Structure formats: C-alpha cells, structure tokens
Amino acid sequence: MNTLPHPENRLHALDAVRGFALLLGVAFHAALSFMPDWPPGIWAMKDNSPSPFLRDAAFVAHIFRMSLFFFIAGYFGRLLFHKLGARTFWTNRAKRILIPLVAGWAVLYPLIGYIWMTGVTKVFGGTLPPMPEMPKVLGAFPLTHLWFLYVLMLIYVAVIAIRALIVRVDGDQRLRNRIDGIVTDSIDKSYGIWLLGLPLAFALMGLPFWFFWQGIPTPDQSLIPAVPASIGFGTAFVFGWLVQRAPGALAAIEKRWQANLVLAALATGYMLYQQHLTPVASPGTTKTLFALAFGVAVWTWIFGLTGAALRFLSNFSATRRYIADASYWVYLAHLPVVAALQVWVGHWPMHWGLKYPFILVASFAVLFLSYHLLVRPTFIGQLLNGRKHRIFGRDPAPIVRATPPEDQNNPAVASLRGITKRYGAVTALNAIDLEVRRGELLAVLGPNGAGKSTAISLWLGLIEADAGEVTLLGGSPQDADRRRGLGVMMQDVEMHKELHVRELVALASSYYNDPLPVEETLRRAGVTNIADRRYGKLSGGQKRLAQFAVAICGQPRVLFLDEPSVGLDIQARTALWDSIRALLASGCSIVLTTHYLEEAEALADRVAVVAKGKVIASGSVDEMRAMVARRQIACESNLPAEEVRTWPGVVDAQRENNRLSITATDAEAVVRRLLATDPTLTRLEVRQAGLNEAFTELTREAA
Amino acid sequence: MNSLTLKTTRADTPLDSRRALGAYLAETRYELMRGLRNPAFALPMTLIPGALYLLFAVVIAGEAVDKDPTLGAFLFGGFAVMAVTMPALFGIATSLALERDMGLMRLKRAQPAPAGSWLVAKIASGFVFTLLAFLPMLAIAVLTGKLPLAPPQIVAMSAALLAGSIPFAALGLMVGTLVNGSAAPGYANLIYLPGCYLSGMFFPLPKSMFWQVPIWPQFHLNQLAMHAAGVTKYQFEPVAIAAATLAGFTVMFSAVAIWRLARKG
Numbered sequence: 001m002n003t004l005p006h007p008e009n010r011l012h013a014l015d016a017v018r019g020f021a022l023l024l025g026v027a028f029h030a031a032l033s034f035m036p037d038w039p040p041g042i043w044a045m046k047d048n049s050p051s052p053f054l055r056d057a058a059f060v061a062h063i064f065r066m067s068l069f070f071f072i073a074g075y076f077g078r079l080l081f082h083k084l085g086a087r088t089f090w091t092n093r094a095k096r097i098l099i100p101l102v103a104g105w106a107v108l109y110p111l112i113g114y115i116w117m118t119g120v121t122k123v124f125g126g127t128l129p130p131m132p133e134m135p136k137v138l139g140a141f142p143l144t145h146l147w148f149l150y151v152l153m154l155i156y157v158a159v160i161a162i163r164a165l166i167v168r169v170d171g172d173q174r175l176r177n178r179i180d181g182i183v184t185d186s187i188d189k190s191y192g193i194w195l196l197g198l199p200l201a202f203a204l205m206g207l208p209f210w211f212f213w214q215g216i217p218t219p220d221q222s223l224i225p226a227v228p229a230s231i232g233f234g235t236a237f238v239f240g241w242l243v244q245r246a247p248g249a250l251a252a253i254e255k256r257w258q259a260n261l262v263l264a265a266l267a268t269g270y271m272l273y274q275q276h277l278t279p280v281a282s283p284g285t286t287k288t289l290f291a292l293a294f295g296v297a298v299w300t301w302i303f304g305l306t307g308a309a310l311r312f313l314s315n316f317s318a319t320r321r322y323i324a325d326a327s328y329w330v331y332l333a334h335l336p337v338v339a340a341l342q343v344w345v346g347h348w349p350m351h352w353g354l355k356y357p358f359i360l361v362a363s364f365a366v367l368f369l370s371y372h373l374l375v376r377p378t379f380i381g382q383l384l385n386g387r388k389h390r391i392f393g394r395d396p397a398p399i400v401r402a403t404p405p406e407d408q409n410n411p412a413v414a415s416l417r418g419i420t421k422r423y424g425a426v427t428a429l430n431a432i433d434l435e436v437r438r439g440e441l442l443a444v445l446g447p448n449g450a451g452k453s454t455a456i457s458l459w460l461g462l463i464e465a466d467a468g469e470v471t472l473l474g475g476s477p478q479d480a481d482r483r484r485g486l487g488v489m490m491q492d493v494e495m496h497k498e499l500h501v502r503e504l505v506a507l508a509s510s511y512y513n514d515p516l517p518v519e520e521t522l523r524r525a526g527v528t529n530i531a532d533r534r535y536g537k538l539s540g541g542q543k544r545l546a547q548f549a550v551a552i553c554g555q556p557r558v559l560f561l562d563e564p565s566v567g568l569d570i571q572a573r574t575a576l577w578d579s580i581r582a583l584l585a586s587g588c589s590i591v592l593t594t595h596y597l598e599e600a601e602a603l604a605d606r607v608a609v610v611a612k613g614k615v616i617a618s619g620s621v622d623e624m625r626a627m628v629a630r631r632q633i634a635c636e637s638n639l640p641a642e643e644v645r646t647w648p649g650v651v652d653a654q655r656e657n658n659r660l661s662i663t664a665t666d667a668e669a670v671v672r673r674l675l676a677t678d679p680t681l682t683r684l685e686v687r688q689a690g691l692n693e694a695f696t697e698l699t700r701e702a703a
Numbered sequence: 704m705n706s707l708t709l710k711t712t713r714a715d716t717p718l719d720s721r722r723a724l725g726a727y728l729a730e731t732r733y734e735l736m737r738g739l740r741n742p743a744f745a746l747p748m749t750l751i752p753g754a755l756y757l758l759f760a761v762v763i764a765g766e767a768v769d770k771d772p773t774l775g776a777f778l779f780g781g782f783a784v785m786a787v788t789m790p791a792l793f794g795i796a797t798s799l800a801l802e803r804d805m806g807l808m809r810l811k812r813a814q815p816a817p818a819g820s821w822l823v824a825k826i827a828s829g830f831v832f833t834l835l836a837f838l839p840m841l842a843i844a845v846l847t848g849k850l851p852l853a854p855p856q857i858v859a860m861s862a863a864l865l866a867g868s869i870p871f872a873a874l875g876l877m878v879g880t881l882v883n884g885s886a887a888p889g890y891a892n893l894i895y896l897p898g899c900y901l902s903g904m905f906f907p908l909p910k911s912m913f914w915q916v917p918i919w920p921q922f923h924l925n926q927l928a929m930h931a932a933g934v935t936k937y938q939f940e941p942v943a944i945a946a947a948t949l950a951g952f953t954v955m956f957s958a959v960a961i962w963r964l965a966r967k968g
Contacts, residue, residue, distance in 0.1 A: 460813035481717050483815040493806035498740040510729040511816050513722055
C-alpha cells in the first residue's frame with residue numbers, strides 16, 4: 001500500500017463522489033412529497049400516496065450527503081488553493097461559488113416561491129392558508145437549497161484564516177507533519193470514525209428540540225451560521241483538507257472501504273429502528289445514543305463511499321466525467337423542476353412506486369438536457385465548470401502551455417505538444433511532442449499500432465486529444481478554413497471506384513480556392529497515363545498514386561502522407577519520392593509515416609521514432625544512426641555463432657550457411673579477435689548500421 | 704504573430720462563394736455520374752416500380768380499374784409511393800454506409816470538403832433518381848388511361864409524392880449512419896418492405912390490423928397523395944395529420960443521423 005499521496009487519477013474517483021452526493025440530493029428532495037408523517041405545508045406538496053420506504057431512504061441519504069460533499073470540497077479546496085495561489089483561488093471561488101449563489105438565488109427564489117404557493121394551495125384544497133412569516137430575527141433569510149454555497153464560502157474564509165495562523169506559528173512544519181501522521185493513522189486504525197463525529201454529536205445533543213429525521217438541521221433560514229451545521233460540515237471540510245495533505249490518507253480510506261460501509265449500515269440500522277419507536281428526541285439516553293450513532297454514521301458513510309469510489313472508480317471514464325461535470329448545474333437548478341413535478345403528480349390516483357420514479361426520471365431528463373444544451377456549451381458552463389464544451393462531438397483538449405521555445409524565424413507549421421490520446425483503456429499517444437517546420441520533412445517511424453495514424457488524425461482535426469495542444473498553420477485544426485491549407489493521403493481510405501482519376505482530382509480541386517490545374521496535378525503525381533481509368537480498376541500502387549494526386553491538388557502548405565508508398569513498385573516509388581522532393585523545394589512541409597526506413601533515409605530532414613505511443617528517439621537521420629552506434633560485421637568463418645555471441649562488445653551474432661553476421665558496439669576489438677581466432681577467415685566487411693537496424697533496436701528496447 | 708507570417712496564400716481563407724457553389728455542383732455531378740455508371744444499382748430502383756405497376760394495375764387489374772376509377776388512383780398511389788421512396792431510401796442508405804466504411808467521410812472532413820456538400824449531393828442525385836423512377840410510371844398510367852384524374856389533380860398528386868420522398872431520404876441517412884455498407888441494404892429492406900404491405904397501400908387490410916398502420920411512413924405519404932388526388936374513398940386521416948407526421952419523421956430520422964455523424968463521423 002505504498003502509494004503516492006495524490007496521484008492524478010484518484011481525482012476522478014473524488015469527482016465521482018462529489019457528483020454522487022449532489023445527484024443524491026436531487027433524489028432526496030424528490031422523495032420529500034411522499035413523507036408519511038409530515039404535516040401539509042412543510043414541503044411544496046403532500047402526495048396522496050405516502051411512502052414509509054421513501055421516508056427511511058431519504059433519512060439515510062440525508063445522514064451523509066452534505067457531509068460527504070463538504071469532505072470532498074475540503075479536499076479539492078486545498079488542492080486548488082495550492083495550485084492557484086491565494087489571490088487566484090479567491091477569484092476562482094467567487095466565480096464558481098459566489099456568483100452562482102447570488103445569481104442562482106435571484107432566479108430560483110421567485111420560481112421556487114411560485115411553485116410552493118401553487119403546491120400548498122393545491123394541498124389545502126384551493127385556498128392558500130396563511131403563510132408563516134419569516135422569523136423576525138437578525139439575519140433571517142430564505143437561502144433555499146443554495147445554503148450550501150453560502151456555508152461553503154464561510155468555511156473557506158474560516159479555514160484559510162486558520163491556515164494562515166498555523167503557517168505563522170508552525171514555521172518548521174513540525175506541527176503539520178504531526179497532524180498528517182495522525183490523520184492517516186486515524187483512518188488506518190479506525191479510531192477516526194469514532195472521534196470525528198463527536199463534536200457533531202455534542203452539538204446535536206445540545207439542540208433543544210430535535211426531530212430525528214432532521215439529522216443535521218438544514219441551515220437554510222438564516223445568514224447567521226447554525227451551530228450543528230457549522231460544526232458538522234466544518235469538520236467534514238477540514239478533515240477533507242487534511243486528507244489532501246496527509247501522505248497515505250487516501251490509500252487508507254481506500255483500504256478500509258468495506259469495513260466502513262458495514263459499520264455505516266449498522267449505525268444507520270440502529271437509527272432507523274430507534275426512529276420507528278420515537279420520532280422526537282427528548283433529553284436522555286436515547287437522544288445521546290442517537291446523536292453518537294449519527295456521528296459515527298456520518299463518518300463511516302464518508303469513508304466507506306469515498307473508499308469504494310477510490311477502489312472502483314479511479315480510472316477515467318468519459319461518462320462519469322460528464323455526469324460529474326453536470327452534477328453541479330443539476331443540483332443548483334433542480335429544486336423548481338422537482339417541486340413542480342411533485343405538485344403536478346401529487347393528486348394523481350397512482351401508487352408512489354410509479355410517481356416517484358416518474359419525478360426522478362423526468363427531472364433528470366429536463367436537468368441533463370438543459371445542461372447539455374444551455375449550460376455546457378455556454379458561458380454558464382464556463383462559469384460553473386471552468387470551460388465551455390461543444391454540444392456535439394468531443395471537446396478540444398485543454399491547452400497546456402509548456403511549449404518549448406520557438407524558433408522565431410521558422411515557426412512550426414504543425415505541432416503536437418504534450419499530446420495524450422486514449423481509446424478506452426488503450427493509450428494511443430502518451431505525452432507526445434512532434435513538430436514540422438516550413439519546407440521540412442518529418443518522418444515518423446514506428447511499428448504497427450505505435451500511434452502514427454492517431455497523430456495524423458489529430459492534425460487533420462478528425463479526433464481530439466485528451467490533453468495537450470495541436471496546432472496546424474498557426475491555429476487549431478478544428479477550424480475547417482485552416483484545414484484548407486493541408487493535403488492528406490490517408491491509410492485505409494478508398495476513393496469512389498466508379499470515378500476516373502481525373503474526376504477524383506477535379507472533385508478534390510473544387511474544395512480549394514487556389515488549386516493547381518487538374519492536368520498539372522496529374523503530371524506532378526505521375527498519373528497522367530491512368531487519368532481516364534476508373535479508380536476501381538487500378539492496381540494497389542496506382543490507387544496510392546491517385547490518392548497522392550488528390551492530396552497535392554490544393555497546393556497544400558502541409559502535406560500528411562500516411563504510409564504513402566505501401567504497394568508501390570520501385571519505379572513508382574522513385575517517382576513519388578521525386579514529387580515529394582519537388583514539393584519540399586517549393587516550401588511545402590511534409591509529415592510522412594512509414595515502415596520503409598530507406599524512405600526516411602532518402603527524404604527526411606528529421607526522424608521521430610514512435611513506439612507504444614511515445615517518441616523514443618528523434619533527430620536527424622545521422623543523429624539517429626549515431627544514437628545507436630553499432631556496426632555490422634560480416635565475414636566467412638567457421639566460428640560458431642553461439643561462441644562469438646559471448647565475446648565482449650558483441651550484441652548479436654547470426655550464422656547463415658558459412659556467413660557470419662555480427663552486430664557489435666566495439667567493432668575494432670571484435671575484428672581483432674576474429675582474425676586472431678580464425679586465421680582462415682575471409683571476405684571481412686564492416687559497415688555502419690543502417691537506420692533499419694537502429695530502428696529495430698530502438699523499438700525493441702521500448703517494447 | 705506566427706499565423707500572420709504563415710498566411711501568405713489564399714489557402715486557408717474561407718472558400719469564396721463562387722468556388723463553394725462550384726464545389727457543391729461538382730459533388731452533385733459526380734454523385735449522379737457514379738449512380739449512372741453503376742447500373743446494377745440504378746436500374747432495379749428506377750425500373751422495378753414501373754414494371755410492377757404495369758403488371759398489376761394495367762395488365763392484371765386493368766378491367767377492375769376501368770369499372771372503378773378510384774381504384775386506379777389507389778393503385779397508382781401505392782406503386783408511386785414505392786417508386787419515389789426506393790431511390791431516396793436505398794440510394795442514400797447504401798452509398799452513405801459504404802462511404803463511411805471506405806473512410807471517405809473522414810477524408811472529406813479532413814480535406815476539407817465544404818460542410819454538407821456530400822449531403823446536398825446525395826439528396827439532389829437521389830431526387831433525380833426518384834424522378835427517373837416516377838416519370839415513366841406516370842407516363843404509363845396516363846397513356847393507358849388507368850389514372851382517370853383531372854390534370855390539376857395529377858400535378859398535385861405528383862408534387863405530393865415527390866415531396867414525400869424527403870422523409871425517406873432522411874430515413875436513408877439514418878440507416879446509412881447506423882450500419883455498415885454490407886448490412887445497409889438488408890436493414891433498409893427490413894424497414895421498407897413490411898411498410899409497403901402493412902401500410903395497406905397495395906391492398907386493403909383487415910380491420911384488426913388498422914392499429915399498426917400509422918407507424919409506417921408509407922401510409923402517411925399515401926394519404927397525402929390521396930388527399931392531393933381528391934380521392935375521398937381512400938382518405939383515412941386528415942391531410943394535416945399526414946403532412947405533420949411526415950415532417951415529424953423527417954425531423955426524427957435526421958436528428959438521429961446528425962447525432963450519429965457528430966459522434967462517429
């Protein structure tokens with residue numbers, strides 16, 4: 001269990017937990033019109049089909065959902081504070097928390113008020129009963145369900161003030177290291193779950209009038225902080241903050257998830273049983289026991305659920321990510337939707353087992369749809385989640401500006417910087433950097449499945465990266481106008497077999513502002529002789545040449561050639577190489593992927609070797625050769641290959657008939673020993689290893 | 704600044720409108736040419752409905768039609784629906800599915816072809832094939848006198864039928880985006896053939912089967928044609944419902960196709 005404290009992918013799990021806590025809140029509120037014992041008027045609606053089951057389920061959810069939220073908020077709070085610095089942290093929180101609180105309240109409060117009045121009127125058979133006035137005390141204010149944003153802001157202020165104090169006192173970090181140790185230990189040895197709930201339990205015991213179902217009484221009526229809520233949510237937040245700094249704390253939570261969930265179920269079971277006996281706490285043993293059990297339940301649920309998420313949800317999932325992103329908006333906006341549906345269905349002569357799922361499904365449908373269409377792609381999404389998304393399709397990758405210094409005289413025409421791309425569990429590209437400059441040919445070498453075609457697809461704007469920055473001609477390849485400056489020859493693409501080569505070129509030329517004349521394109525690609533033949537009747541190599549013609553017809557400034565010479569005979573390949581050299585001379589930049597190493601040797605200014613999604617080597621062709629400074633020795637000799645292989649300086653030795661081939665790091669020493677050992681040796685030959693050997697060597701090392 | 708130094712040619716500026724129009728026209732022209740050069744695909748779609756009409760409505764049921772003129776309109780309506788929907792549905796579904804298999808949609812996006820030019824081309828050439836299937840049948844009907852309607856009604860009916868090919872083009876798009884090239888004709892048939900028979904446009908259905916009739920787009924198009932022709936005997940739903948349902952189908956099929964294209968390309 002020797003894990004690092006905060007590996008990145010664990011945040012996915014915590015994000016999921018936060019989303020879960022918020023969505024659970026929607027389900028909780030959707031159940032409140034079905035409470036059997038509530039007098040009319042407490043909630044917007046009192047349904048004609050009450051449900052004891054929903055009462056118990058709502059109670060269980062209510063035990064931990066907000067505490068869990070504040071625990072995660074504490075964790076992310078510290079992460080953000082240290083990532084952004086104090087000043088940016090506050091502007092960030094103002095945008096994400098304060099503005100939604102103020103603006104959300106202004107929009108939601110009238111809506112909620114209207115729905116409440118409609119519902120309560122319906123409940124009382126058509127006449128609105130006299131409304132209880134807001135208590136005339138200092139700070140009274142109907143915060144509605146947005147109270148949690150208000151409390152969160154207060155907690156931020158308090159915690160960061162305390163932090164500043166501690167930093168001042170604890171200059172040598174000793175106190176903080178001590179606390180880190182206790183935090184991890186308390187989770188690992190399970191005494192934390194008993195201690196952490198105690199402050200809350202005492203606060204609850206101190207309440208003069210406590211309905212058990214209330215749990216932590218909701219502080220939504222006043223701007224003055226309520227004691228139990230401040231203590232309960234405050235401890236949750238602070239402990240989340242401490243967990244973020246303590247090494248090994250998350251791992252400990254993950255380790256004990258099962259035990260904590262079992263204990264949570266036991267404490268919850270006791271409380272449900274007790275509640276059935278007496279709904280209100282009168283001072284005495286029962287109240288004390290209940291409050292203590294509540295404290296334990298809160299913390300075992302927090303650790304149990306977080307631990308389970310860390311255990312099972314630590315990988316990245318696009319769906320979960322989407323839901324987690326949506327959950328904030330969904331929770332902010334849910335109350336009017338849920339309440340309106342509750343009011344609407346309240347008098348339907350139907351069992352709650354039908355109505356409750358209906359409310360839930362309809363609310364989530366409305367809320368997620370509104371998120372997808374109104375929030376995610378607009379400034380609201382920018383405000384709530386920090387970025388805008390597109391309605392359809394994947395989003396552009398977040399821009400990571402860790403760019404190497406640019407050569408101002410010759411900027412990169414196309415580049416990939418820090419690009420990571422995953423397909424499900426497979427990482428096709430892993431933090432890759434590639435670039436091509438004006439008039440330069442970059443050869444990307446690599447075995448099948450290395451990620452070469454993925455890199456090209458990114459440049460073509462066909463797919464989007466999970467992380468990193470793709471540029472094409474000074475901007476994003478997602479911009480169609482920019483793509484008009486590129487030409488491409490893809491792998492595995494078939495053109496229309498009924499059309500002639502000339503027609504294919506003419507069609508592609510119509511896409512560009514300034515194409516070459518069709519005849520000129522045909523000539524440059526060397527396909528004039530097959531111009532009037534149907535594409536479907538061409539040989540494999542001729543098809544590749546026709547595709548090459550289509551790629552160059554628009555006078556591209558960047559040309560992407562994905563395995564262009566597959567299936568070409570030697571003559572056609574030489575012709576293709578000549579065309580490519582002519583394009584380079586005219587200032588066109590080319591990215592070429594290939595299996596043929598002599599192709600890279602013949603054409604490339606620079607070579608990048610890609611294997612398993614990483615650039616394992618890059619440089620000029622000569623540099624590449626030098627990197628693997630090995631030489632090939634060949635001779636006719638009777639020495640057994642097995643013996644030669646054991647000599648110092650020999651990497652490999654193979655025998656074919658009486659010809660011995662040796663790969664050596666120290667060729668001179670090996671040759672000397674060869675001559676000494678076998679006087680009959682003839683036809684000795686030593687040469688620099690070709691790129692071919694270098695390439696095989698490199699990719700084998702990566703594998 | 705880099706982008707400034709790079710922008711030396713017209714290459715990455717938006718396509719000017721004359722060139723864009725040219726691109727749409729070129730795409731459409733070559734789409735049509737492909738269809739015409741592929742007789743195995745074009746001939747059955749354009750000839751079969753007319754031939755079937757000739758066989759059933761003129762040769763077999765000829766005498767009955769002479770006695771009951773509305774029966775002539777009914778039979779013409781049924782076969783004409785077949786004629787206008789087949790090229791739209793099968794032409795678009797199969798060619799789109801095949802092009803997706805071939806990677807051509809990805810290539811066009813990368814190149815980049817003007818957005819939607821392939822779509823315009825497919826719909827336009829599909830419409831030409833629709834005309835090629837429909838007009839001979841109309842000629843047969845008029846020349847043999849098996850469509851005893853006044854000229855304005857014939858024109859109205861033809862217009863309704865031709866416009867009614869649009870929902871089927873949308874259906875073709877949907878099928879073409881959902882399945883691969885080899886499966887596309889199969890799936891298209893799976894939707895198309897039952898619709899022809901179960902919508903009751905070739906022969907009257909027993910009452911017990913009426914409930915399922917409205918789910919078939921063919922039924923609504925047939926109803927639209929019957930309203931346009933003014934044949935009250937075979938009108939089972941108001942013209943507004945028929946038109947609205949067809950519009951609804953179009954929106955639904957297109958939405959699925961767009962969603963799918965946006966996700967898969």
